[in-house]
Amino acid sequence: MGSFATLKRICSERDGRLGLVFTLVILIFAIVGPLVSPDPNLIDVKARFAPPGAAHLLGTDNLGRDLVARTSAGTRYALALAAMIVVISSVVGSLIGVVAAVAGPRIDRVITGVFDIVNAFPPLILAFALIALYGKGPITFVLLVTVVFIPQFGRMARARAQSLRSLSFIEAERMLAVHPATIVARHYLPNVAGPIIVLASMNLPVVIAFEASLSFLGFGVQPPKSSLGTLIKDGFVSINQSWWPIIAASLVLAIATLGATLLGEALRRVIDPKTTGAR
Amino acid sequence: MMDAISISKARLRFGQTIALDDVSLAIPQGTCFGIVGESGSGKTTLMRAILGLQKLDQGDVCILGMPLSHSRAALKKRARVLQPIFQDPAASLSPRSRIRTLMGEVATVLNEPLAVTYERLGVILNRLGLPKGILDKYPHEISGGQARRVAIARALLMKPSILIADEPTAGLDVSVQGDLLNLLQDIRQLENMTLVVISHNLAVVRLIAENAVVMRAGKAVESGDVASMFQSPRDAYTRELLSAWPRLRVE
Amino acid sequence: MAISVRNLSVDYNLSHVTAHALRDISLEIGKGEILGLVGESGSGKSTVAFALMGLLANNAKVTSGTATIGGRSYDLTRRDATAPLRGRGMAMIFQDPMLSLNPVFTVGTQLCEVLRRRLPGGDRKAHVAMAEEALAKVKLSDPKRRMGQYPHELSGGMRQRVVIAMALLSEPVLLIADEPTTALDVTVEAQIMREIVSLRDRIGCAVLLITHSLGLVTEYCDRISVLYAGERLEHGTVKQVQQQPGHPYTRMLFDCEVAIDRQRAVNVTENRFTVIPGELPDPFRRPSGCIFNGRCDVSFDACATTVPDEFAVGDAADHGARCLLLAGS
Numbered sequence: 064m065g066s067f068a069t070l071k072r073i074c075s076e077r078d079g080r081l082g083l084v085f086t087l088v089i090l091i092f093a094i095v096g097p098l099v100s101p102d103p104n105l106i107d108v109k110a111r112f113a114p115p116g117a118a119h120l121l122g123t124d125n126l127g128r129d130l131v132a133r134t135s136a137g138t139r140y141a142l143a144l145a146a147m148i149v150v151i152s153s154v155v156g157s158l159i160g161v162v163a164a165v166a167g168p169r170i171d172r173v174i175t176g177v178f179d180i181v182n183a184f185p186p187l188i189l190a191f192a193l194i195a196l197y198g199k200g201p202i203t204f205v206l207l208v209t210v211v212f213i214p215q216f217g218r219m220a221r222a223r224a225q226s227l228r229s230l231s232f233i234e235a236e237r238m239l240a241v242h243p244a245t246i247v248a249r250h251y252l253p254n255v256a257g258p259i260i261v262l263a264s265m266n267l268p269v270v271i272a273f274e275a276s277l278s279f280l281g282f283g284v285q286p287p288k289s290s291l292g293t294l295i296k297d298g299f300v301s302i303n304q305s306w307w308p309i310i311a312a313s314l315v316l317a318i319a320t321l322g323a324t325l326l327g328e329a330l331r332r333v334i335d336p337k338t339t340g341a342r
Numbered sequence: 343m344m345d346a347i348s349i350s351k352a353r354l355r356f357g358q359t360i361a362l363d364d365v366s367l368a369i370p371q372g373t374c375f376g377i378v379g380e381s382g383s384g385k386t387t388l389m390r391a392i393l394g395l396q397k398l399d400q401g402d403v404c405i406l407g408m409p410l411s412h413s414r415a416a417l418k419k420r421a422r423v424l425q426p427i428f429q430d431p432a433a434s435l436s437p438r439s440r441i442r443t444l445m446g447e448v449a450t451v452l453n454e455p456l457a458v459t460y461e462r463l464g465v466i467l468n469r470l471g472l473p474k475g476i477l478d479k480y481p482h483e484i485s486g487g488q489a490r491r492v493a494i495a496r497a498l499l500m501k502p503s504i505l506i507a508d509e510p511t512a513g514l515d516v517s518v519q520g521d522l523l524n525l526l527q528d529i530r531q532l533e534n535m536t537l538v539v540i541s542h543n544l545a546v547v548r549l550i551a552e553n554a555v556v557m558r559a560g561k562a563v564e565s566g567d568v569a570s571m572f573q574s575p576r577d578a579y580t581r582e583l584l585s586a587w588p589r590l591r592v593e
Numbered sequence: 594m595a596i597s598v599r600n601l602s603v604d605y606n607l608s609h610v611t612a613h614a615l616r617d618i619s620l621e622i623g624k625g626e627i628l629g630l631v632g633e634s635g636s637g638k639s640t641v642a643f644a645l646m647g648l649l650a651n652n653a654k655v656t657s658g659t660a661t662i663g664g665r666s667y668d669l670t671r672r673d674a675t676a677p678l679r680g681r682g683m684a685m686i687f688q689d690p691m692l693s694l695n696p697v698f699t700v701g702t703q704l705c706e707v708l709r710r711r712l713p714g715g716d717r718k719a720h721v722a723m724a725e726e727a728l729a730k731v732k733l734s735d736p737k738r739r740m741g742q743y744p745h746e747l748s749g750g751m752r753q754r755v756v757i758a759m760a761l762l763s764e765p766v767l768l769i770a771d772e773p774t775t776a777l778d779v780t781v782e783a784q785i786m787r788e789i790v791s792l793r794d795r796i797g798c799a800v801l802l803i804t805h806s807l808g809l810v811t812e813y814c815d816r817i818s819v820l821y822a823g824e825r826l827e828h829g830t831v832k833q834v835q836q837q838p839g840h841p842y843t844r845m846l847f848d849c850e851v852a853i854d855r856q857r858a859v860n861v862t863e864n865r866f867t868v869i870p871g872e873l874p875d876p877f878r879r880p881s882g883c884i885f886n887g888r889c890d891v892s893f894d895a896c897a898t899t900v901p902d903e904f905a906v907g908d909a910a911d912h913g914a915r916c917l918l919l920a921g922s
Contacts, residue, residue, distance in 0.1 A: 520866025
């Protein structure tokens with residue numbers, strides 16, 4: 064199916080349209096934000112806790128920094144991280160998953176064992192442990208969240224590859240003595256891609272929220288850089304003085320996750336109609 | 343002359359069910375051999391064992407005198423001798439690869455210059471009545487009949503001496519099934535191949551095969567040359583199969 | 594005639610185009626008769642069954658057609674026209690018995706449900722007894738135990754027997770069997786066909802057997818209708834049609850059938866299979882003239898322009914075919 068046809072079918076239902084609109088709004092906000100607002104780190108003590116107005120569309124925070132600029136920067140940061148994490152973990156995950164399904168029972172047992180170990184920890188706890196070990200910073204963050212998400216993609220790819228294994232076209236390739244690496248690359252991977260793309264799009268909001276939670280707890284982005292999590296936390300601390308800051312960042316987080324979720328669901332209904340209803 | 347395929351004392355169980363029960367048979371080179379049976383008779387399992395897709399609990403399979411091994415080197419050797427034509431040939435073409443890519447894989451496997459492979463392919467396509475333009479298409483863009491021929495063309499490109507066709511007429515209308523059967527017969531004669539046909543269609547096997555085996559519940563209940571087997575079946579089950587076959591009665 | 598269908602036409606609406614699945618199909622089945630409706634894939638034979646049962650897909654539309662069943666007339670162009678007949682008056686056996694069976698209820702429950710609908714207010718115990726009897730009649734072993742079993746515990750042939758027992762209990766006027774044995778082995782096929790025949794003998798219903806197998810038709814049916822690309826090309830008694838096929842398509846179809854007693858020739862080149870060359874006509878644009886023109890081996894100029902009427906074949910009044918070759922005679 065062409066990408067245009069996919070888009071058309073997503074737009075044909077209400078949830079898909081809503082998801083697309085929300086996602087576009089967030090993207091535009093992330094891109095256009097810095098053009099219409101001052102430097103996100105520009106401190107203006109005189110304008111502390113300014114309410115929304117002509118000068119500051121979303122008001123300012125406890126140091127008088129413009130909230131449009133800060134929220135937009137946070138959104139950009141969250142989106143970039145999420146995209147990077149989802150792309151890396153889906154590619155690596157599907158490769159490992161397919162290998163597990165194809166390479167024989169011994170390797171399969173090792174790989175699924177590792178998946179089980181990673182999954183046995185609640186993601187946040189695992190994140191704390193890894194951050195304690197390797198320190199804070201965006202690269203550690205990307206690596207660790209990627210590791211946390213790989214098993215999900217790996218499991219799905221493994222399950223799909225296992226059901227492909229007994230299909231005639233894979234057996235025909237084997238009977239032709241085509242090299243196993245070629246079979247994996249050319250015949251397994253393209254055929255597990257559909258559900259993986261869907262899972263990736265559904266994980267996008269999860270990663271955005273995960274990043275926000277870690278930053279909220281102080282393990283993510285470090286000041287003065289802004290992230291949706293730190294913005295909510297700062298807003299939360301100063302909620303007695305002003306309730307603007309927390310609203311702006313929360314709203315962006317809500318729209319971003321809701322939009323990406325709706326879009327992911329719609330994408331799943333289009334690409335993978337068979338699994339509708341089951342996660 | 344050495345047998346194309348010989349199986350001795352093949353046994354296989356899946357849990358409680360016995361899939362193959364002491365099956366022995368020999369398929370002479372250059373002949374057409376039928377494996378007949380109803381669903382669950384073990385005929386497909388037998389085929390998979392011959393192809394090396396299913397390991398046996400006991401017993402041996404020899405292809406042209408070589409014992410079947412699962413090593414990669416043996417698989418590469420076997421692929422040049424033995425090729426399957428699967429039941430649903432459209433499903434035996436990888437859905438996200440162009441047919442040209444699929445054919446190109448043969449060149450890699452045979453370690454042959456691509457130009458040489460394509461030259462041979464041109465001859466094969468011509469014989470199967472397939473247009474050259476089909477190479478640029480994806481499997482879902484061609485008709486079922488064409489997909490069938492493409493799958494056969496790809497098997498032939500390997501220059502095998504044994505072809506194994508699994509239920510070649512399944513799902514085909516009577517008015518078109520003959521086309522495929524005639525084609526398989528022609529190929530066999532022209533290339534002097536061994537053809538193994540797995541089928542539940544007794545009438546087809548009777549006409550196409552010289553020798554056949556009747557399978558039931560994992561056992562080879564009767565085997566021998568087709569003419570005498572169908573004329574005077576020795577086994578009670580073979581007789582039952584033959585009498586149950588609907589006849590075109592003209593009074 | 595117990596059952597008749599007149600001028601049934603069905604269209605399938607796809608996004609931009611309309612496919613004519615059936616064009617002016619008429620059928621007659623006498624009481625206690627088995628009519629074999631024969632056709633290859635794309636002939637529309639299953640569409641006939643679905644149109645009669647009111648089970649057509651949403652994008653299908655009956656553009657014309659009336660059915661007379663049990664003395665009453667039904668306008669098939671109306672949605673759910675035959676709904677009152679479902680479960681009483683009309684029964685259906687599908688290729689896949691699981692389409693008729695509910696996987697979460699026992700065989701006994703489903704058989705009693707049929708009786709509850711046909712004989713409302715009846716005694717439950719009597720229903721159970723009748724259901725058991727029906728299972729015994731279709732020669733299902735150990736009927737008492739089967740009553741408590743679920744469909745998945747039975748083999749394909751046994752499930753089909755249960756469906757026949759359900760049909761038996763609903764005492765239909767018309768039984769539609771759509772490829773009832775296609776998924777089954779030959780030995781089971783013969784048994785199931787015998788059960789369908791004995792069901793007909795027992796309740797004297799009309800049976801519409803939809804199949805691609807000429808073997809089944811010649812062995813079990815009284816009359817035959819040949820469908821090709823949505824049109825009925827020939828109809829008559831099995832004997833008439835087999836001895837003197839009026840339409841070239843019928844003759845060629847019989848020729849393609851591989852007889853089980855055909856001997857293998859010693860000279861390998863003689864073991865040829867007969868084929869009807871060519872392909873089905875485009876379902877979106879019916880060619881002018883005879884629908885079989887182009888694949889026919891005896892066609893002439895007029896075949897490309899004139900749509901043949903139905904002509905009598907030989908002297909028999911109830912044997913007709915739509916071929917211009919019959920026009921002169």
